[in-house]
Amino acid sequence: MTTQAGSAAVEETADGHTIVPGPRGVPLLGNLPEFGKDPLAFFERLRERGDVVSWRFGRGPALFIAHPDTIGELLTQVESTFDQPDLGIAFRTLLGNGVVVAKGADWRRKRSLVQPSVRPKQVRSYAATMAECAIALADRWTDGQHIDIKKEMAALTQLIAVRTIFGVDTAADAEAIGRAMDVAQREIGAEFSGIGALLPDWVPTPGRARIKRATAVIDAEVARVVARHRDGETERPDLLSRLLAARDETGAHLSDQEIRDETVTLYIGGHETTSSTLVWAWHLLSRNPRVRDALGEELDRVLGDHEPGFDDYARLTYTQAVVKETLRLYPTIWLLTGVAREGATLGGMPVEPGTRVWSSQWATHRDGRWFGDPEEFRPERWGTVEGEAGDDIPEYAWFPFGGGPRVCLGTRFAMVEAVLILAVLARRFRLDLGPGEIRPVPSLTLQPDREVLATVRTRRT
Template sequence: MTVESVKPEDGSQTGTQAAPGPRAGRPPGRPPLAGGAVPLLGHGLRLARDPLAFLGGLRDHGEVVRLRLGPKTVYAVTAPDLTGALALSPDYIIAGPLWESLESLLGKEGVATANGPLHRRQRRTIQPAFRLDVLPEYGPIMTEEAHALVERWRSRQVLDVTAESFRVAVRVAARCLMRGSYMDARAERICTALATLFSGMYQRMVVPLGPLYKVPVRSNREFNRALADLHLLVDEIVADRRASGQKPDDLLTALLEAKDENGEPIGEQEIHDQVIAILTPGSETVGSMIMSLLLVLTERPDLGDKIRDEVKTVVGDRPVAFEDVRELRYTANVVTETLRLYPAVWILTRRTVADTELGGYRIPAGADVIYSPYAIQRDHRSYGRHEDFDPDRWLPERSKEVPKYAMSPFSVGNRKCPSDHFSMAELTLLTAAIATAYRFEQAPGSDPRPRIGITLRPRRLLLRALPR
């Protein structure tokens, strides 16, 4: 059911053919400088202008390359096995411009930005809520939300897919992990706040103008208002739960009952930051993936037809439910292929904590290192007909050909997304319910080009849902 489960475990297949670089055999040296740097700005302009094409092209310059972003040197990794080595190595931590920018939103004490023992303790607290054997408990909520979405679309002429996708993503994450009907009213506010924040944060990351973001112009005021509202919302959610006196077996209870290294309850700030650190990536990533899936279904109606046929075969005439997800292999493969070509998390960054070596190159302590799941998952060296949308490449006999770490949209190692099974189940169920009910066509004003922000998704998708 997960992308992990279709990945071969045989480390002998690296899939990297003849990329330039030393790998082994001589003392590690500096990685080559990628071509195309210009005076002063280095590669910054090209990275900002067309990041997907730029990062995808880096593989031609080497498996590890140096980039110059203004005065800064950043290292980019382009070979799948080396991204796996990086993700699994203790020499790299979560730090760097992306995370510094994220901390302004997520806080400093949340699991997504913590490192070392604090991170390990926090993972231990949240992990049980995402365990495979716990997922069926979320089944009724996921099923209810999927069918509510389908019903809601019956009365709409044109769907604003951005709002609809983020809405359901927030509702599922919040209702499953922080149970309570109180979320319904607040889900819309969370969506609005997150939309403003994520676009502002990306801008702050690629154009780091520091104090200029404090100038009280409209965009900065909107950003600050959205940030304040998100923090207020989280405080309200925590306060409501405490006031209710209830302790359902969910993530919020786990956070409220968590103890630190000394056996003391964790602080208010940490609880607050944890809720934000889980809700925000949870809704932004899933919302982006739902948008990409809807674009795929619009552009390839044949896929929707096959999904409808599969659902009919598996469930007959009753409505599809969470319990069916396991059997919906073709639908899951459509989701997996969408994750390959349109990974919501398209770029990842790390910082080295010590002088280290990668692919036979020396990387100094304190260096920022980036890699792009988007570029890795579209590498022609790893995938035949790499740009084609082909769900059948995830059939068991064919997926064996995929090199290790060439498909890691949820990452690997100690920072691997805790929600990989949860998200795959949610996306598969939603896709099955939606494709069974509708075909889609784009409405005037729709702009499906990629929007590259903290996550990757279609820019503005306006669809007509045509009942089957």
């Protein structure tokens, strides 16, 4: 297999995928400057070259894969022939060695301890909190009010995260936590796509100093709330209490550091990712009145005069499709990567050990082979409208939560949260965004590049 970016060689995998060379890089840095300038556009350009493209991340060999078949191979083979990569000191500073970062036996142990906290039965118990928080926000909105959707959704999902994870109404300093998370996200994105990705951990940089300060704020709050839980009631319905009570097969609890790492991981999954998804959903609905009207029709028909709850989730099929279509066009997690072990293959061809294999939800989700009119916001493609067939979407053509053994543990939590919040708010209001383009910025999650200002308009009383 040729992995030298810029080589003239073209090879073919056993299942017919062609391995083509990517753009020529520069000495030592490879294609990192082009990748760092605009990662989303870079991956789209690689996708246009082929389904398996060789390039260089710094001096190391790398492959970009765009076809659902090879993406499925990568995702299902992680923990067998592909390793979870080291995502850098900035990423580890924030997430520690939580279940997203851990490898091998350590990952399997942590997954077994965390997973029971987000099973369907537990998500049902959190749904009431999700709806209650959304209803309280809806009660504060008024017709003609001007809002920043980004701030409103961030505050809402942060409150839900604090209540469901910590079991309290507010953190000691919720605004400080939010600011710290914003700093951490920016610095992780900047380091990951810049020269910092190639620097040893011991090299000090201003960005690394900023993320350490931000993480210290987060750590202090987590430690305070953990201490409160341990000194208080033993039976609580929140995620943190379940983590504190969890035992592995040897009877051992999670350590204080492990509790911290998993709590921060759950906080990001329950707050940052859902907040971003909702911002993009409101943006798309404002720009697509037909879809907004169809969403309102379903909410009127299914909910009538009652507020949504967990039992309504399964019946809100178009609302689910709106969320899925939002995640297709603006996937919160926009790339996944793995490192080949000895014996790794893709498409029947061996992959050189140490090769870093990349896939991008952004690029594959916008591929016209799998999604007709890929730039169009069309929830009907998910087969939710009676009499209209959905698109024939291959497995792993849509993978906003990853897949395989390391699929996001909070997938159902995130979907239920986004659907219930959208149902509560869109049942009463529409949000009209102002003019101007909003661009996605790839940091830890895919974020809007600016404030998202809108006018609240009442749909019904």
